[in-house]
Amino acid sequence: MEHFWQWFSGLFANWGVVWNNFDYLLVGAYPQGPLGGLAMSIVMAVIGIFGAFWIGLAAGLMRISKRPWLSWPALIYIEIIRGTPLLMVIFWFYFFAPLLMNQSVPETESAIAAFIVFTGAYIAEIVRAGVLAIPKGQMEAARGSGLSHTQAMVHIILPQALRNMIPSFVNQFVSLTKDTSLAMIINVNELTLAARHVYTRTMKAPMEIFLTIALLYFAICWVLTAFSRRLERSMARYQARTSHDR
Amino acid sequence: MNGFWQRTLVILAALALGASAAHAGKLDEVKSRGKLIAGVKDSQPPFGYVDEQTRQIVGFEIDICAALAKKLGVGLELKPVTSATRIPMLEQGAIDLIAATMTHKIEREEKIDFSITYFPATQKLLVHKDSGIKSVADLAGKKVGSAKGSTSEQNIKKAQPECTVVSFETYPEAFLALKQGKVAAVTTDAPILLGIRNSDDHPEQWIIVGEDIAAEPYGIGLPENDSDFRDFVNTTLMEMWKSGEYQQIYAKWFGPDTKFPLPLNWTMEIWP
Amino acid sequence: MNYTFNWALIFAGEYGRWFVDGLAVTLELSGISILFALLLGTLLTVLRLSRVRPLVWFSAAYVEFFRNTPLMVQIFFWYFGSDPILPDFFKKWLYQQNIEFATAVIALSTYTAAFIAEELRSGILSIPKTQLEASRATGLTFIQAMRYVILPQAFRIIIPPLISQFLNLIKNSSLAMTIGVMELTYMARQVEAHTFHGFEAFTVSTLIYLSLSLLVSFIINQYNKHFLHIGSRR
Known part of the structure; x- marks a missing residue:
């Protein structure tokens, strides 16, 4: 019994470490020093998803093109990235982008570049599926009314497809937010590295620190997941109502 | 924020083009x-x-x-x-x-x-004072913590082929593993060992032992x-x-x- | 570009051997983890559909929590953070084992189980409710109905998504290097640290991962073609 109480009280002994370093976990050394912690994770995820959207949109549209010189490069890009662990992609950008460019690339920027290229391939697949899900008749009707293929794509197909894709984009953003934790491997001071800084400096409370940052990630990701689920449901309802004309 | 974005774009663009810049002294x-x-x-x-x-x-x-x-x-x-x-x-x-x-x-x-x-510096071992480990020979069949890409990691494998080396990202993490009993010793340069030992709440529990495994x-x-x-x-x-x-x-x-x-x-x- | 390639170095001597060893650990780690993940994922799904409120809540909370936190954090939690939770006598025995590998298996399988549970659940929900009701009506218990009627059908539908979860697991196993598991990515970094020829080392390991995933995609396509009669490409 005594052992149990010792063990039990041990579970609550070190939360002070978390409390004392909570601001460091949230924003790093900011404003005296550079931004870090959770704020840095969010910054990387937001910049990453915006960049990945454009690359993914381009690659997704190229992928469904009937011209092989457009679809093949997109296919190769998508398959290579989807077949490679993100950690590898991060190493590639970190170690070799500077060699190719002959100039230094700060680790935060190379991590963001890796996130953009990595997530872009997954967004490309979302875009491809989204465009293919629009009934063929729409394209034919638009072409019939005198629009060119590109015009029909930009004005008729894509707006509908992109709206349907919003939940998938939100899910991808959630994945990316979780993925930013990998940037710690190349010393980007985001939330997970900030956590390591705290427990290696104090040599204490790894359980408390990891539970705390897990909850921080969870709070963001879960809210977004719930949001995307609601969107999906309301869209399904909308589509169910209009489905008779398909 | 803008700077980030721009530089990231530049990186992507330069990667695509294979751009290069000249180096001065x-x-x-x-x-x-x-x-x-x-x-x-x-x-x-x-x-x-x-x-x-x-x-x-x-x-x-x-x-x-x-x-x-x-x-x-x-x-x-x-x-x-x-x-x-x-x-x-x-x-x-x-x-x-x-x-x-x-x-x-x-x-x-x-x-x-x-x-x-x-x-x-010279490479040594950090162990618990009651562990009974006094030299590299005592590490046979035990796990030893080190850091990835370090010379210590390579030296200890040569000095004691019978031990298992577990490589962490940093030495403090290797020490945390030692504190939790997951490795029997941490090996690296003596001043680094001293540094991580002293960052503990009870430094007297940890001692630095062993011959000079390597000059560093x-x-x-x-x-x-x-x-x-x-x-x-x-x-x-x-x-x-x-x-x-x-x-x-x-x-x-x-x-x-x-x-x-x-x-x-x-x-x-x-x-x- | 100021870099001299030396491909021979990678395949000469012990370094080639390191890649083989790393691949073996990656496959072993992923193979064991997917088994545990399947078991746990199935259990979670059964709980979720059980209609016993606390069990449903537990399963739902588990899935939400594990899906919405980074695997990296979970790995560190299991390795460094679980120490104060474990009782002493158990720890003494456990830490003498290959605790790094065991932790990686726990982290990867508990994480993947949450995704598998979601796939399974949507697979099961895609089977009309009337089937369950009909089998209950013929006198089967809930568990029997699940075991003999619903799950076999659900598994058939969800095998392709399950295989792609396995693929994700293989890729995610690269994170195990952070706690010192000597899998493929760890070995690539070791070769880089020893030879300073990172370009070659990372190329070789990337190619190994790529061939693994192409192989798995090929299997999914074949399965779709033969069993589900779906064209592999639209």
Whole structure:
């Protein structure tokens, strides 16, 4: 019994470490020093998803093109990235982008570049599926009314497809937010590295620190997941109502 | 934010185009930039670590870098590096020099240059005082913690093929594994072991034991084939020794009243 | 570009051997983890559909929590953070084992189980409710109905998504290097640290991962073609 109480009280002994370093976990050394912690994770995820959207949109549209010189490069890009662990992609950008460019690339920027290229391939697949899900008749009707293929794509197909894709984009953003934790491997001071800084400096409370940052990630990701689920449901309802004309 | 975005775009664009830029001498580059960018450790007391109060990186190696920057008349910018990232970062020009507990090894000469030795370390073992481990021979069949890409990791495998080496990202993590009983010993350079031992709440529980597994003379890592820059660093280090500035910095971090008492019992290589 | 390639170095001497060893650990780690993940994922799904409120809540909370936190954090939690939770006598025995590998298996399988549970659940929900009701009406218990009627059908539908979860697991196993498991990515970094020829080392390991995933995609396509009669490409 005594052992149990010792063990039990041990579970609550070190939360002070978390409390004392909570601001460091949230924003790093900011404003005296550079931004870090959770704020840095969010910054990387937001910049990453915006960049990945454009690359993914381009690659997704190229992928469904009937011209092989457009679809093949997109296919190769998508398959290579989807077949490679993100950690590898991060190493590639970190170690070799500077060699190719002959100039230094700060680790935060190379991590963001890796996130953009990595997530872009997954967004490309979302875009491809989204465009293919629009009934063929729409394209034919638009072409019939005198629009060119590109015009029909930009004005008729894509707006509908992109709206349907919003939940998938939100899910991808959630994945990316979780993925930013990998940037710690190349010393980007985001939330997970900030956590390591705290427990290696104090040599204490790894359980408390990891539970705390897990909850921080969870709070963001879960809210977004719930949001995307609601969107999906309301869209399904909308589509169910209009489905008779398909 | 805008800067981030732009630079990221530039990286992507330049990757696509395979752009390249020319290199000038490091000394001129540092002077025109107005600051020296040093790659240092940020979790390696007392060489380089984040001070809990000020949240700034401080330490023995940081003071050495500050003296170099002062001699050049430029500011100092510190960039945290790990054992695995420091050489690529120097090669890429992300940092001007490495002062990050890096052993001067001939193998490393293939990629970068080194200054004269500024700290002579030897590799030892950190163990619990009741563990019964006294030398490398006692490690047979046991797990030993180290850090990825370090010389210690390679040396211990040669010195004791019977042990299992578990490599972590940093030494403090290896020590945490030791504290939790997941490894029987942590091996690296004695001053680093002393540093992580003293960061514990009960340092008296941990002892540094064993023969000198390997000599680990620390040198400042410098860009390959930049003789002017290397001359500058070497002569500045020697001047610091002769003027007593080095001894002062040493006493500040390793003196008898510090948390890391290590007597100064070596002499820097001084060229006539 | 200021870099001299040396491909022979990678395949000469012990380094080639390191890649083989790393691949073996990656496959072993992924193979063991997927088995545990399948078991746990199936259990979670059964709980979720059980209609016993606390069990449903537990399962839902588990899935939400594990899916919405980074695997990296979970790995560190299991390795460094679980220490104060474990009782002493158990720890003494456990830490003598290959605790790094065991932790990686726990982290990867508990994480993947949450995703598998979601796939399974949507697979099961795609089977009309009337089937369950009909089998209950013929006198089967809930568990029997699940075991003999619903799950076999659900598994058939969800095999392709399950295989792609396995693929994700293989890729995610690269994170195990952070706690010192000597899998493929760890070995690539070791070769880089020893030879300073990172370009070659990372190329070789990337190619190994790529061939693994192409192989798995090929299997999914074949399965779709033969069993579900779906064209592999639209």
